[in-house]
Structure formats: structure tokens, C-alpha cells
Amino acid sequence: MNQQGMHFEKLKIASFDFTCCEGCQLQFANRESSLPAFFELLDVRAFREISSEKHDDFDMAFVEGSISRSDEIERLQSIRKQAKILVAFGTCACFGGVNSLKNRIPIEESVVEVYGEHPVETLPVQKISDIVQVDLSIPGCPVAKEEVERIVVSLVTGSKVNLPKYPVCVECKQQLNTCMFDLGEICLGSITRAGCNAVCTSGKTPCLGCRGPAEDINFPAFTELVKERGLSENDLREKLGFYNAFEAYRTDET
Amino acid sequence: MKLDCSIDIHHLTRVEGHGNIHIRVEQGQLVEAKWAVVETPRFFEVMVKGMSAERVPFLTSRICGICSISHALASIRSLERAMQVTPPPAAEAVRLLAMHGETLQSHALHLFFLAAPDFAGTPSVLPLMQSHPELVKAGLDLKELGNEISTVTTGRCTHPVSLVVGGLSKAPDKDRLKFLLDMIGERKSALGLACDFFASLAIPQFERETEFISLHNGVSYPFIGGDLRSTDGVLRDENDYLLMTNEYLAEPSTSKFTRCSRESSAAGALARFNNNSAFLHPEARKAAEHLGLRPVCHNPFMCNIAQLVECVHILNDAETLIAKLIDMDLREIRTQFTPKAGCATGAVEAPRGILYHYMETDNEGRVVKADCIIPTTQNNANIHYDLGALARQALEEGKNDREIEKLATMLVRSYDPCISCSVH
Amino acid sequence: MHDMRFTIPRQDLNREAFASSVPDFNLKSDLMKTDMGYKCRITNIVSLTEQEKLFRLRIVDPEERRIFRFKPGQFIMLELPGFGDVPISISSSNSNHEYIELCIRKAGHVTSALFRIEPGMHLAIRGPFGSSFPVDEMAGHHVLLIAGGLGIAPLRAPLFWINEHRDRFRDVHLLYGAKEPSQLLFSYQFDEWKTISHIRLHTIVEHADAEWKGNTGMITELFGDISIDTKNTYAIVCGPPVMFKFVCSYLDRLGIPMNRMFVSLERRMHCGMGKCCRCMVGSTFTCIDGPVFDYWSVMNLKEAI
Amino acid sequence: MIYKVISKPEFRKFIDVLVRENTSFGPRQVDTAANGNPVYQFMPVASADEIEFDYTATASSAKHFFLPFRDELSRFSFHDRTFEQHIAYESEPVVLIGLRPCDISALNILDDVLLNGRYPSPYYLAKRKNTFVIGMDHLPLPDCFCKSLAHHTVSTGFNLFCSDIGEKYYLSINSSKAFTYLEEFQTEEPSYEDNCLMTQRRKLISGSFRTEVDVTSLPSILDIEFESPVWDKWGAKCLNCGTCAMVCPTCYCYSVDERFDIDLKGASRNRQLYSCNLVDFAVVAGGHNFRPKNGDRLKYRYYHQHRGFAENANQQICVGCNRCGRACLTGINPKAVINDLRMEKESCMTCVSPSPDRT
């Protein structure tokens, strides 16, 4: 591809999934009107969900899902060896995602609960960066395809790949939404990284923080505000724990 | 020379999730034919424990990236039934429309991205973008329409945001509904093109007598709730889902298998069609005729065709539904409720078949026990037994190992399995 | 009934009409600043070091070339379509109307993209923007030009001016410091400056290499070499904030009046027009009130350095 | 200016015709807050019935009709080694109904900033010229403090302004367009009685303010208190969420980004409203942040609102609508912050310990 006198190379990508719902990978096939142009930017070397072709010579690996079995660890490590750029793709990959809720209960209990006396192998859920080095994180449950498109275009052209550093409230206010706090709900929008176009609060459901913490958040002021407004601390705990994205900030109290 | 072969497909491509096919033939005799699901288990039934009812649909929708709306609605239905909450009629209409969006999107994805390459002999849809641009465009147009319907009704196409216990957190915007109506009008031609393409394909001839199970309500083509009915004549109440499924473990699969009156049964578009073809929109019935689909059809490859017929139904039904919604007062969309203890099943027809969520709540509306039975789980046994029968028939027809392998993969894909879902 | 549809005729909104509706709006050159750039062709690129390149740009349209005029110290917004625009000081002579030169360091995303382009390509500039060095006021005085590292880029414009009007100035010293000898930019012009323009050049590096025979240390150490009549001296200081903090307070102690010392400030900028507020320092816009400030103003700006 | 009175039913008729013919926005109730208060926003309206003429104040200002939150400034299309740049300043005509005096004052301030400076903004001008503004007065909310900034009345910047004098609206007509449109409807010259009612109305509004913020000599106080602990105190509460700036009618700082189209055949240059409270507002190449602390950033918003502009045009740009105060989750509001600064100043003058906790 030549544009403006510069030469751009297609991205040699591969997409892999681990413990997850595959909803993020599915976004590759969404935003149909720009799909043909989108795939023009990619040289898909391996992508089991949509293609039977499989080659090992990719530069960039999109890794979806969290890690919860020993074979997954091995598979991830071999992907890391091959990939020049490894992308943690989606909330499960970036933070562990909803799967991490399992970690609240001892593993054996979970196995017995679901599989009775036929045990299956399973480990506590880990995020991708617990196992291998991650070069780029694209959070979201699911990832926002528009943002994925933008990032892919940036990678192809060599322009800046950036996620917003500010929180969801900015986008929420731009949509003229009524603040969930005014509707009596705890919302994680003010501590969560924007980029989703405030999709949840625009649908009048509180932000559960799938995109993880915004840059340099004021977590103490946030928990203080929940207390001051007399909102349920149980609810706060449930929300902060939902995607495991605020692990680093949680204290025994929250 | 008698055929000796061993087909070992590790992580079948172009399906959602991880599944393996093993077929072993010695001296022209089938020794083994096996379908194994090797997906990593996620333990949603454990995760959901202790969670407040209002949060549950947001969690369970994450069971599946394709049919998240079905999962959300199955949970919502079980919780609403458990706590005796009646959603307002407008909310029910919007939910049905949301199901239509999801089904259309899912069917289009399956038909064009996952199944069509088999018939065209390409590894994926990507080469088809060059060789069959109109066909791919038709597929994308339909898929986009499905996604747009989901977005207008639930706020987002994957993982809905406004489906909540009690109704909807936000009503769809009427201007956007009107826009959908125009979009449907425009995209009917894409559907026609798809029907002509699939009518021209040589669908493999293979039959194995099967018990087909789906929802049934006796008045309309079923999507949300109703009785459980099988083509073998079983009819049960929604709450008796366990008697309809009889889950059992089939190692090494991490997904369970089910059965009803026979060794296996099937759910999905074909099952819905076989049980409810009378309730299809007349246009869809016409399309079925054109595509050579008649109840009760026992050829699993015809699943693809049944999905296409359902797309016709959906486009036409969505039109009526949207027109109705535009005339409705959409302010009353959420019933406030007080949490209470209870238990119930919520069954919906997900794109791949009947989906059950069973939930028990405590006084605060927190889930104390949950059970989810996924359509693909209900198809696993059928896929497994079909594989054997298919291999046997192919051997009789003198097919070689490559042909058998191709047929086997096509067979599994026709079921449109959603594996990570089945190992939730 | 009147037609209640409320519209303003389209032609009201095109550029010409817009310009006439705002008093003192000098159509072409002002619009060239705000949105529509001057399209330029890159005629030449010189690699100065691994991190710095000198770009020569020629405005494509002859009429636009005629309009574009700037003063030493001003900057332009350089637009690389698709990548973005960045503020860059003009590093060539303002009496040269054929082309402009920009000395650019690879610092981030837009500047890195600039490093991938080749002569012949087109890009755009908006401007010129900002305040300039008071070269007229400086006439008749001694001049100290002090540059650290890339600071030589904005200093080249006043340097050219002085060279071209050498007889108007008394002693001119150029004090130039860099981290390493290889990072002294424009060394190929040193002889010309010294012999033809009679500029006293003093260089210093922080880390010498085997070949380096000159001074080593911080730039302030060069002051020992020169004697200046502080009452009759103007100074221009360009370089990283830490440097001019040191240098200016040193010159202050030597007795150069604060309003005769000039610095060029850097901030994040998007518009160059005092609208986006990204470059606000206190109540001052770096882009329109600056980038050239006298040291007195800088001292009075909170957060300036 | 021409003054008229119009009966309320006739006024509704006028509005109805106007909004049916044009793309229009007016106050509508979008929600009911948990405390029972209605939440209003300027929303699309297609008939007079959809407009809440007796609303209180909208949660977000009308700023985005003139400065969209996100706006494409220009487009580039690429050909080989060169490109074309396209700019469209046009904007569709819009009718805005129900703006409060403070909202209109805010537009006048934006006019000052964006049209009267050295580089007037054609984008803004196009929108401003193509918007028909109908103002309406109201009784202040308990926390409105526009009177402290003398923005509770307004005499320019609108096409038509309506004051509620009971049975009728008292109209101030400020554009020929408004005058011509109204010719089709029944209006009357204000009678002596109408004028009295109007004076009473003004008095009533003026006397109803319950919040006062002393903004005299604020610019210099802010200057002196640049290092004040007050900024740390409020900074500790600030979430850097930008909500205040988004809802504010005069916060106009922005950011620009450029994006290639997905087919790489073109690119767009976009403006996005930003806020000095956002964490990366003052970050430069290499990652240095000139304002690394919450308090620094919060301070800058107050500087810009209450001091920054003062040096340029000798007016503060805050109009006292208190939208920011109402929207701030942690309760940061101009009244509290400014009072704190004043206290700080006064406590210093009397040599009392400058405790930041004292309010």
C-alpha cells in the first residue's frame, strides 16, 4: 500500500482465544460496512474462529481471554515466542474479566459444584500479563470495534496508538446522559478509562469498569463519595470486582 | 483396497470455541467416531452465586459472545419468574425484537462466514470477498442489520446493556426504530440473493432419525419462553427442563451431553422449524418451499437452510413488530420489584437452540444456585452419533479419507456449535 | 404567512463573505493561519544527526509564497495529513522568500512520521504564529546568542538576520552547548559564521570524545571566556527549560536587564491561535503571547519553567 | 430592540410553527432524579407540546450546539504524493428555545473569545449565525449565582427574549428575522401595566437569589493564592473527570487529533472539547506533565474561569450557572472554592493560621 508517498505494510496478524466468550474476536467481523477495507489492512495468518488457514509467520498476536489451565499457559508462551507484538485483546485478557469471579471460591469446590465426581483441570484465573509480557492492551467487554479499527489503522500507518487517559464521565456528559449517581446508582464511570463512548450509561446502566482504571485516578475520593452519598458498600464491592479491573486499588474495605 | 484412516481434527476451525473430531477406520470398517469438546471450563454457575439479581444478566451474557442477548434474557426470565416480576408489555416487545436482531446476526455470521466457505471450497470468507463480492455484501448487509437491531434495542450488539430484570433500563429511540424499518426494507433484496445462492448449493444427502426439541407456544414461532416439545411427542412445562435434558458427563469432553427419549436429541433452527413450521411468516414458509425444506427434516446439513428460512421470518416479523413499537407508548418499560426468594427456569430459543437458565434467589434477590444448559450441550450427543452414521454412509459410498474429513467438518459446522458457551 | 423556515443563505457562510463580516480580517493570509494550510513541497532533507533533520519546504502556490512572511522567532504549525500537526520554529532567514527551513527533532509521533517522508512529498504549514525576537530594538547593541542542544533551531532565524545586517550590531557572541560533539548541529556553517559574519563562536560539550579539543562542561562555563558590556547587551536564550533557568539567572547577576533577555517557551499546542488553551501558562498563551518572552514576563508567569 | 407582549397561547402557536419548520431544540425532561427533581436537557423538539416552558435549568449547557463535543475541522484526500484539504464551514440552521440569561451571556463570552480575537473561528461563526436563539427568564434555583457576576439579565446575543409576566410574555425582539416571523402572530405594544409587570418580574428575579459569591478582585486573589493549600484541599476531592468542563457553558478548551480513514485514502482532522482537569491536558512530548497534581489541574480550571480571561478582556468567563457545581460528584463548586480562597486570603491578612480545613 502506497499512500502520500509513504509505504505501508499490511499487518501480519493472528488471533487466539483462551478462557472467554470469544465476543471480542467476534468484533473483528462487526462494523460490516467498513469490513472489506478493514481486512485490506490485515494479512490474517491464523484465526481459527473465522478461517481454516493457519500459518505461524505472524508478527502480531491478538490474544483474547484469560488463562485458567496449564495447556493454556504453554500455548500462550509459544505465541509470545512468535509474536513481535502481543496484544491483550479485551477485558478478560487485560484484567482477567468476569472469569476472575471464580477465584472467590476454592477451586475444588467449584469443580465439585459443576462437574460432581468427574473432576476437570482448572486453575485460578490469571490475566495475560501475569504469564507473558504484553505490548499493547485493548480493553473492553467486548472491545469497541471502532477503537480496534483506529488502532489497526495506526499500527499500519505508524501513527500514534492511544487510548484515552481520561475517564468515562467525559464521554457520558457528551452524550447528555443523566448521571447514574443522580439516579441513585453507583457508577464506576469516573474512575474507568473512556473509549467506549459511555455505552453502558447511555443505556442507563451503571459503568462496571470493563476498560479498567483511567490514568492517575483518585480512588480514595471515589470511595469517599460513595460513602457520603450513603450508597451500598456491598454494591460497590460487587461492581469493583465484576471485571477484576480494580484489583490494584481494592483494599479490605472496598 | 479397503480404506484405513485416522482423522484427527484438533481445534476445528470456523466454529466458536474448541472442539475435536476423531474418526478411525480400519480395513474399511468404522472403529471409532467421536466428538470431543475440549474448551476450558469457566464455571459461570459458581461465579453467579451471591450476585445480586440486577447484575446477573450482565454476567451471564458473558457466557457467549454471539448469543449474549439470549443468555441475558434467559437469566432475566428465570429471575423474573422466580421473584414474580411482570415486565411491561412494551419491554416484552422490545426483547423479542432484540432476539430477532441477535438471531439474524448469528445466522448471517454462520451462513456466510463459517458455512459458505465449505460450499465454495475456500478456507475462509476472506477470499470470497474478492471472488463473490455481491454474495459477501449480502451476508454483511444482513449481519449488519441484525447488529443494528440489537444495538437499537439493547444499546450494543454484543453484550446488551439495557436488558434488566423488570424490563428495560432504557427504551429504544423511536427515530432509530423508524430507521430500522427503512433498513429492513432495503435489505430484503440481500435476503433474496442469499436464498438463491443457498438454493443452488448441493447440500449433502444424509439422514439419521433424530428427536428434535424446541420451545412451542401454539400461537407463534417461539423465541422467549413456552412449553418444551419434541418431535417424538414429548411435551413438558418450562420448569421441567431437567427431564428434557438429562445431562451427563462424557469424558474427555468438558461440555456435558444430554438425551431425552433416545440416545441423543437435537436443538436449533432445524428443531424449531420441525416443531413450529406452521407459525412461520408466510414469506418464510414460501422460502422453505423454494429451498426444499419440509418438516420433519432429519438431514442435519439442512440446519443451514432452516437458519436461512428463519432469517426470512425474522425480517418480516421484525417489520410488524417495529411498526407496533413505534405506535406504542414506550415510557412504561420497567417494573420496579422487591427482591424475594424463589426459583424458576427461564428458557429462550437462542440462535443455536433452546437455552435454559435456572436460578434460585434468596430474600435479597441474590442468586444462591444456578444451572445453565446450553443448546450446543444438547447437540453434542447428536453430533457425536451423527458423525458415526455419516462416516458409515460415506464408507458405503466409497468415499476417501479427505472426503470423509470434509463431510465430517461440514456436519459439525451445520450445527453451528457454540462451544465456549457450552462449557460455560 | 411568511416562510418560517429559518435559514441563512449559504453564500453568507463561505470564506469571502465570512472574511468581510469580520472587521480587520485580512482574508487570505489570516485564513491560511486558522485552518487551511499553505501547501508546501519538500525540496530537500538533510540528516543532521540521528535525531535531527533539516527540512527545506517551498510553498507550492506562487501567490501564497508571496503572502507568507514571518519574523525571526516565529513558528508555524506543520501539518502532516493523517498524522497531525506540530509547532516548529522557522529556522531559516526571513528575507528568504523562496523556501523555509525547519530543523526537527524526532520526539514523538508526528515528528517520527516526518522522519519517514522523502523529498518531493507535500505537506502543509499554517502560520506564522507567535511573537518574535525584537531584532530592530537590538540594533546598536552587543548580542549574546545562547543555545543549548536543539535550541539552535529557533536561534538560526535571528542569527541569519544578524548576519544579513551585521553592521547594525556591535559584538555578537554565539554560545552553543550540546551533550556530545556529534550533537553540535550546523557545524558545517561554523566557519562561515565566524569568518564572514564575524560572530564569536564558543562551543562546549558535556561529554567529549577522542577528537574533541574544545571546552567541556555546562554552557555557563563559557561565560568565563567572554567579557561583555552588560549595560549594552541583549541576550537570546534557547534551549531546554533547565538551561535557560540557569543561564538567565546568571545573566541577571551579571547585570543584563531582565527585559533584554529573551527566551522561547515550549508547551503542548494544537491550534496556535489561542483557542485550544493547551499552551496556557498562567493567563498567557504561549502561542500568541509567546513563544518569545522576555525574562521579566517569564519570571512573572507561574508554572513557566 | 423592539418590545412587544404576546399571550401565552399565541406564543405557543408561534413556537409550534417555528419548530415544525426547523430543526429545533428546547428543554425537555429526560429523567427524574432519585431525589425527585426533574432532569432537563436541550433536546430535539418537533412541536410546542414537547417543550417544557416552565423548566428550571438544563443539566448540560447549550454550548455544544456551537462548539460540538466532537467536530471534524477538515478532511484530507490523498493522491500519490500530494493531498487536497477540504474545509466546510457551513452549518445547518437550528432553532434553540428557552435559553436562560446566563446561557446567552455565555454565548456572548464565547463570541468574545472565538470571534473577536486575533483569529476568529469560522466554524463557530457559521453555527452562531445559523442559530436562532430564543431566551426565557426564570426564577433562580437556590444555588444559581449568576447575579454575582451580573449575568442574570442579558441584552444582546439572542434573537428573541421572553419574560413571563403572568398571562403574557414580554418580548424583547432583537433581530429582524424574529420581528418578521412574529408579524404573523398577534402581538401588542406593551401597555403601561405590562411595563409595570415587567419591572416587577425583574425585581422578583433579582431578589430571589439565595446564593452569592463575592467575585470582586478575584483575579488578583487568585494570583496571590497560586500556591494556596486550598488547591490541595479541593484537589484531593477532584476526580479529574472533566464533568464540570463538559456541562459548563463557557469551557471551550479543546484537543485536536488526526485520523486516517480506514481505507487510507483520506484523513480527518478533528476537534474534541477537552478540559484542563483531565490528566494529560498539559503533557508535552517525552511525557513531561506540567500539571502533575489533581490540585494543579483543578486550579487551572478556576484560573481560566475566574482570572485567565480577565487580563484579556477584563471579564471572568464564568457566568454563575452553577452547572459544574451541580454536576460534580464530589461536591466541588465555585461558591465553596472561591469562598475558601477568600478566607485563606483574609486569614493570612490577620495572621491566623491558614488552615485549609476551615470553610
Ligand SMILES: Cc1cc2nc3c(=O)[nH]c(=O)nc-3n(C[C@H](O)[C@H](O)[C@H](O)COP(=O)(O)OP(=O)(O)OC[C@H]3O[C@@H](n4cnc5c(N)ncnc54)[C@H](O)[C@@H]3O)c2cc1C
Ligand atoms: C513554539 C514551539 C517551537 C518549536 N520548535 C521546534 C523546532 O524547531 N524543532 C523541533 O524539533 N521541535 C520544536 N518544538 C517542539 C515540537 O513541537 C515537539 O517536539 C512536537 O510537537 C512533538 O510532537 P510529536 O507528535 O512528535 O510528539 P508526541 O509526544 O507524540 O506529541 C503529540 C502531540 O502533543 C503536542 N506536543 C507534544 N509535545 C509538545 C511540545 N513540546 N510542544 C508543543 N506541542 C507538543 C503536539 O500537538 C503533538 O502533536 C517546538 C515547540 C513549540 C511550542
Ligand code: SF4
Ligand atoms: S453516569 Fe457514570 S460515567 Fe456518567 S457522569 Fe455519572 S459517574 Fe460519570
Ligand code: SF4
Ligand atoms: S471538579 Fe468535580 S466535575 Fe470537575 S473534574 Fe473534578 S470531580 Fe470532576
Ligand code: SF4
Ligand atoms: S464555571 Fe461552573 S458556574 Fe461558571 S459558567 Fe461554568 S458551569 Fe457555570
